Amino acid sequence: MPIDPNALMAAAREGLDRAYAPYSHFRVAAAVIDEQGRVFTGVNVENLSYGLAVCAERVAIFSAIAAGARRIAAVAVTSSGADLLSPCGACRQVIAEFASAEVPVYCDAPDGLRRWSVGELLPHGFSAPQLGKA
Numbered sequence: 864m865p866i867d868p869n870a871l872m873a874a875a876r877e878g879l880d881r882a883y884a885p886y887s888h889f890r891v892a893a894a895v896i897d898e899q900g901r902v903f904t905g906v907n908v909e910n911l912s913y914g915l916a917v918c919a920e921r922v923a924i925f926s927a928i929a930a931g932a933r934r935i936a937a938v939a940v941t942s943s944g945a946d947l948l949s950p951c952g953a954c955r956q957v958i959a960e961f962a963s964a965e966v967p968v969y970c971d972a973p974d975g976l977r978r979w980s981v982g983e984l985l986p987h988g989f990s991a992p993q994l995g996k997a
């Protein structure tokens with residue numbers, strides 16, 4: 864299935880205004896596409912109890928999973944910040960649960976899209992064999 868990185872990033876950017884970030888004032892939005900070509904978006908959702916904030920990437924992935932998706936084919940992430948945003952460690956582990964190592968993660972940057980693979984973002988992540996589950 865062909866993936867258009869710019870279209871996926873456009874879907875992420877379209878959601879940025881819906882981020883709920885009254886504490887950090889740092890808006891993040893993500894879009895994921897599943898293996899059937901369905902696109903799901905997410906935004907960061909913060910809380911007065913700061914530690915309960917959930918990142919945009921996880922919201923997008925959980926939304927996809929709740930809709931029945933199981934494998935993610937690409938991820939795009941953007942933010943209200945001026946610089947390149949790359950996903951936090953927790954989100955990398957969640958992305959790796961549903962996306963193979965070669966799956967692209969596109970991150971918005973002032974000079975265009977930065978592309979990493981899931982495997983580049985999370986080398987040596989916790990994986991099923993360590994649990995005794997192949």
Ligand code: THU
Nearest residue numbers: 887889891907916918919950951
């Ligand atoms: N945030 C994300 O949504 N994704 C990331 O990968 C990094 C951080 C959010 C969490 C919090 O709402 C805000 O950015 C500042 O950390």
